[in-house]
Amino acid sequence: MEKEKMIHELKVFAAEIRLETLKIIASLGSGHVGGSMSIADALAVLYGAVMNVDPNDPLKKDRDWCVLSKGHAGPAMYATLGLKGYYPIEEAYTLNRFGSSFPSHTDHLMTKGIDLTTGSLGQGISEAVGAALGNRMQGIDSHVFVIIGDGEADEGQVWEAAQFAAHYKLDHLICLVDANGRQLDGSVDEVMSHGKGIGAKFDAFGWKVIDVRDGNDVGQIYDAITEAYQITGQPVVLILNTVKGKGAYFAEETGEHSSKPSAEVMSEAIRRLEADLENIRKEVR
Amino acid sequence: MNYTLIGKHEKDARDCRDGYANAMLKIMSENDRVLHIDCDLAGCVNATKIKKAYPDRFINAGIAEANAMSMSCGLAATGMIPFMHTFGVFAGRRMFDQAFLSAGYSNWPVHVVGTDPGVTAAINGATHMPFEDGGLYRIVPNAVVLDPCDYAQAYSLTEKLVDCKSLSYMRLIRRGFKTVYADGSDFEIGKGVVLKEGNDATVIASGIMIDNALKAYELLETEDIHVRVIDMFTWKPLDEQLVLKAAEETGAIVSAENHFVGSGLGSAIANLLAERKPTVQEYIGIHNRYGQVGAQEELEKEYGLTAEDIAAAVRKAIERKKM
Numbered sequence A: 001m002e003k004e005k006m007i008h009e010l011k012v013f014a015a016e017i018r019l020e021t022l023k024i025i026a027s028l029g030s031g032h033v034g035g036s037m038s039i040a041d042a043l044a045v046l047y048g049a050v051m052n053v054d055p056n057d058p059l060k061k062d063r064d065w066c067v068l069s070k071g072h073a074g075p076a077m078y079a080t081l082g083l084k085g086y087y088p089i090e091e092a093y094t095l096n097r098f099g100s101s102f103p104s105h106t107d108h109l110m111t112k113g114i115d116l117t118t119g120s121l122g123q124g125i126s127e128a129v130g131a132a133l134g135n136r137m138q139g140i141d142s143h144v145f146v147i148i149g150d151g152e153a154d155e156g157q158v159w160e161a162a163q164f165a166a167h168y169k170l171d172h173l174i175c176l177v178d179a180n181g182r183q184l185d186g187s188v189d190e191v192m193s194h195g196k197g198i199g200a201k202f203d204a205f206g207w208k209v210i211d212v213r214d215g216n217d218v219g220q221i222y223d224a225i226t227e228a229y230q231i232t233g234q235p236v237v238l239i240l241n242t243v244k245g246k247g248a249y250f251a252e253e254t255g256e257h258s259s260k261p262s263a264e265v266m267s268e269a270i271r272r273l274e275a276d277l278e279n280i281r282k283e284v285r
Numbered sequence B: 001m002n003y004t005l006i007g008k009h010e011k012d013a014r015d016c017r018d019g020y021a022n023a024m025l026k027i028m029s030e031n032d033r034v035l036h037i038d039c040d041l042a043g044c045v046n047a048t049k050i051k052k053a054y055p056d057r058f059i060n061a062g063i064a065e066a067n068a069m070s071m072s073c074g075l076a077a078t079g080m081i082p083f084m085h086t087f088g089v090f091a092g093r094r095m096f097d098q099a100f101l102s103a104g105y106s107n108w109p110v111h112v113v114g115t116d117p118g119v120t121a122a123i124n125g126a127t128h129m130p131f132e133d134g135g136l137y138r139i140v141p142n143a144v145v146l147d148p149c150d151y152a153q154a155y156s157l158t159e160k161l162v163d164c165k166s167l168s169y170m171r172l173i174r175r176g177f178k179t180v181y182a183d184g185s186d187f188e189i190g191k192g193v194v195l196k197e198g199n200d201a202t203v204i205a206s207g208i209m210i211d212n213a214l215k216a217y218e219l220l221e222t223e224d225i226h227v228r229v230i231d232m233f234t235w236k237p238l239d240e241q242l243v244l245k246a247a248e249e250t251g252a253i254v255s256a257e258n259h260f261v262g263s264g265l266g267s268a269i270a271n272l273l274a275e276r277k278p279t280v281q282e283y284i285g286i287h288n289r290y291g292q293v294g295a296q297e298e299l300e301k302e303y304g305l306t307a308e309d310i311a312a313a314v315r316k317a318i319e320r321k322k323m
């Protein structure tokens, strides 16, 4: 019963993140809707139930870290941190404006709660590996989460990081692959396929691989992380099978990487997300 | 070289990147060894039309720039003529060792196209705003470095690159540009263009700074200051004669670039002048800073790239030459 209640809360949180993500992007009128919406559920689980973080002490030594290696999904991160209380969410409605603290790609010098700067795909996972190693060397018992894209996994650097993390047995490093099946120019299979699959690659590199059948299901993500916490001696990767654009109907339909919908379409999408949130709030009890 | 100057400071409704993409369609129809390689950013350079017209000569290498660069060298070794594209930040920093050794040192003609030079990256922000890309390629011996200003120039230079026998790098604006030249204008790699005559000082510019330099020219004319304006779209090899002549005849140089001044066009000019004809020089460009998000116009102000900034630098240079 306890868990059911928690899962329901996470669903609500995910719906709130989706709504705020789109509102943040709508404040500018365009942005990376697709890759932001697909990770809303993962962020809800991480910041809603799993991670040891304190919005009032964002740099506390024993915190869990989260690195958004696919930094272009910044708006989802900004929504999550705002809802979590790092700053008033309205501040994020300055996305990409001159002088804003909320740039297109996540930047630890600009935004409260961002652990490491990303934007050049492939670099975030290496940075996360270093953070996991550094924390372990200092005897800090915390986890480092890193979120990468399935297009990002084209980068050689991702596999250099994977090799390193397995070699140093970084079992407090958990990588979440947002396997939404699409990158910028089209589907992953069309642009640059992954042989036997990204999971198989990580497996070959010595990682524990957990396949999350529905990567937009907070319950399944939560269970996978619980399982990951039990693994020792090797890093863990969760393959989240997600839908790019999930919840923003115009982007979900096309699978497009970035979006510039008309003002009417944007308002309609926001209206639908508000309705979704209401419905989820009413569920169970 | 045969060009028509328009220079009315009007926003071009077209995409500058189409100057590249459309020229590619032409040269690919004439030469079946020419191909386009992309790093999951074909949509950003309108290369989707290349893919459609020549599916066999469009290669998507995925988000893996280092491999794409060295792989292109292998293609070149077999006689293919690869044009490869990614954002300027990655074209420079993320595959530089590959560009330097696999292409530069090994002497394979690969034509690298880096989009969103400097502040034209606008809301993509710091991580996507290259102030150093041209400078990186400048330090590769024998590389050709180009910074075109508009559709017509990008089109012409792309055509010319087919015959270029060394590694080249072209900074390609996607949007956010003013029409400087009429369509059909023809340029020669390595030859600057004198756009305005004058003997009080010389503004040597390229890329988006051309339109700002032409505006500065008009502004200064009202003050009875007559500046020469040169479009130096080839940073390397530099048109040394034209620079030396301007130094000789005007005695004061203002370089204007949408790039870090410590390694770009201004440096190329200063390197030459320090050795051959020491001349007063003011630098318009990025000074020791990173990029940030914002609209292009706001960023041009923030980094001191506007016509007013150029005009002020000209006044200062003229003062200095009197000293």
Ligand SMILES: Cc1ncc(C[n+]2csc(CCOP(=O)(O)OP(=O)(O)O)c2C)c(N)n1
Residues within 6 Å of the ligand: A034, A035, A036, A038, A070, A072, A119, A120, A121, A122, A148, A149, A150, A151, A152, A153, A178, A180, A182, A183, A184, A244, A257, B039, B040, B041, B063, B090, B094
């Ligand atoms: C090194 C590097 N190359 C290219 C890009 C440009 N870029 C940004 S997002 C993207 C596609 C990413 O696809 P994926 O990792 O699958 O992200 P998602 O589908 O989750 O949005 C590309 C090519 C970049 N940011 N970094």
Ligand SMILES: [Mg+2]
Residues within 6 Å of the ligand: A149, A150, A151, A178, A179, A180, A181, A182, A183
């Ligand atoms: Mg993807």
